[in-house]
Amino acid sequence: ELKVEQNPLFLSMQEGKNYTIYCNYSTTSDRLYWYRQDPGKSLESLFVLLSNGAVKQEGRLMASLDTKARLSTLHITAAVHDLSATYFCAVDMTSGSRLTFGEGTQLTVNP
Amino acid sequence: NAGVTQTPKFQVLKTGQSMTLQCAQDMNHEYMSWYRQDPGMGLRLIHYSVGAGITDQGEVPNGYNVSRSTTEDFPLRLLSAAPSQTSVYFCASIQTGGAGYTFGSGTRLTVV
Numbered sequence: 001e002l003k004v005e006q007n008p009l010f011l012s013m014q015e016g017k018n019y020t021i022y023c024n025y026s027t028t029s030d031r032l033y034w035y036r037q038d039p040g041k042s043l044e045s046l047f048v049l050l051s052n053g054a055v056k057q058e059g060r061l062m063a064s065l066d067t068k069a070r071l072s073t074l075h076i077t078a079a080v081h082d083l084s085a086t087y088f089c090a091v092d093m094t095s096g097s098r099l100t101f102g103e104g105t106q107l108t109v110n111p
Numbered sequence: 112n113a114g115v116t117q118t119p120k121f122q123v124l125k126t127g128q129s130m131t132l133q134c135a136q137d138m139n140h141e142y143m144s145w146y147r148q149d150p151g152m153g154l155r156l157i158h159y160s161v162g163a164g165i166t167d168q169g170e171v172p173n174g175y176n177v178s179r180s181t182t183e184d185f186p187l188r189l190l191s192a193a194p195s196q197t198s199v200y201f202c203a204s205i206q207t208g209g210a211g212y213t214f215g216s217g218t219r220l221t222v223v
């Protein structure tokens with residue numbers, strides 16, 4: 001059974017600081033996704049990582065994937081308040097039919 | 112706009128009542144899936160389908176039924192609602208070999 005674990009689950013940080021969210025998963029995976037969710041909203045796709053060593057960046061967020069270590073990271077650079085949200089990683093073992101999600105990391109960026 | 116449409120957005124049920132959560136997509140995606148989201152537990156897979164006429168159970172299928180008679184529609188049925196089914200439900204779809212899931216806006220269900 002595939003397990004996906006994120007840490008930390010709660011993260012409070014100051015504007016301008018850097019931090020990393022970690023996503024570990026238990027078995028070999030085809031691909032890994034990062035999503036953002038604002039309160040009361042649906043999931044917004046951030047990144048899709050398809051191969052070992054993949055690195056993608058969008059604005060202040062950068063995601064990477066190490067399939068050998070079964071680890072993905074979401075790095076936040078110079079955080080701003082607008083990044084406050086819950087971030088989920090999700091793993092797809094079956095080339096597209098379904099996802100297994102981590103518990104989510106609730107990020108709060110304080111002025 | 113193309114995408115995944117879920118209805119209703121909000122619903123309150125009494126224990127024991129039945130209802131169907133609707134999910135429709137107009138992107139001709141083969142794969143569709145249902146998830147429930149509870150506080151502190153992320154999203155958990157209820158049922159999924161890899162094509163019309165083909166469905167399978169996910170992590171938390173008890174109390175829910177699905178069918179897939181067309182590519183476009185994947186309804187989720189609660190046969191006898193229980194308070195433990197109070198949750199936010201999301202439907203998602205993806206094309207075969209595609210790299211991105213499309214999620215619906217969600218249905219917030221309360222069972223009293």
